[in-house]
């Protein structure tokens with residue numbers, strides 16, 4: 050086994066963490082292209098996890114990058130047409146209603162992180178199922 054010398058591995062570059070959904074269609078590339086490298090935490094529904102029984106798990110995952118180096122920004126992300134949101138019982142009859150519903154969840158998640166992870170900027174992001182910024186949002 051020929052492993053590289055650990056001393057040659059690059060240091061952590063990201064100063065932000067992004068909590069997003071596990072959806073297989075959801076690409077990280079649009080985020081990284083626009084905002085740079087980020088630690089990535091994936092839980093079903095993304096920021097939804099901060100508003101249900103998975104809250105402590107989500108906070109623990111967000112705190113790991115903070116333990117590894119300076120953490121400036123926590124991104125909370127959700128996407129349109131999310132199966133986890135549907136499974137959680139949310140029902141939206143139109144795109145605008147879905148958009149408003151997801152933004153309300155993001156606002157609740159933001160309050161949770163503000164209390165649990167002081168001293169970081171919190172930003173929210175609503176995206177399409179493929180990870181691009183959702184039109185007309187934020």
Ligand SMILES: [Zn+2]
Pocket residue numbers: 070071072093094095128130131132133134
């Ligand atoms: Zn999803």
